[in-house]
Amino acid sequence: AAGVIQSPRHLIKEKRETATLKCYPIPRHDTVYWYQQGPGQDPQFLISFYEKMQSDKGSIPDRFSAQQFSDYHSELNMSSLELGDSALYFCASSLGPQHEQYFGPGTRLTVT
């Protein structure tokens, strides 16, 4: 079965640079979620989209923005990167906001 696709899988950036993470949900899934997982920590919710509209917002820094496109894929844009932004970034998708969330393999971001 098709799963959530994330790209890139690994990304190395320097401080103050910009990064863009992409997420392609499972076919027919219209809801996308972004989570950040620091080393040894549980995933923390950042933001979600349903039918291309932001539906919920968590502890997402103002330096980050995200959107969902007409084909339901989503992009997380991160600017003025800081060392503390180094983490695994997961995208999850669901068939509507009230259903199970399926996670992608994650993007490992390293900020040096």
Next chain:
Amino acid sequence: QKEVEQDPGPLSVPEGAIVSLNCTYSNSAFQYFMWYRQYSRKGPELLMYTYSSGNKEDGRFTAQVDKSSKYISLFIRDSQPSDSATYLCAMRANFGNEKLTFGTGTRLTIIP
């Protein structure tokens, strides 16, 4: 105090043993409960998704929810070395609040 508490372990058991993993929560708004399995450097994999108090069985896995005590459990029967992973409980409130709140995860090792 975190909304969801989970014993971080680590937990080591011999192959074939029954494993019990537990989470407690404080937010009575949580209505949906999930268990995810996460292998090192991989995305969380959905194992169980429950709503009602009581038991739900799927193969070797049984999820148990006790809303009156704000306590959930995951039982793994006939444990296998391939079950070695970190197990995360997750939960969310009802409609309009889609973010998942995770426990810190329990690291499980099944010893052959």
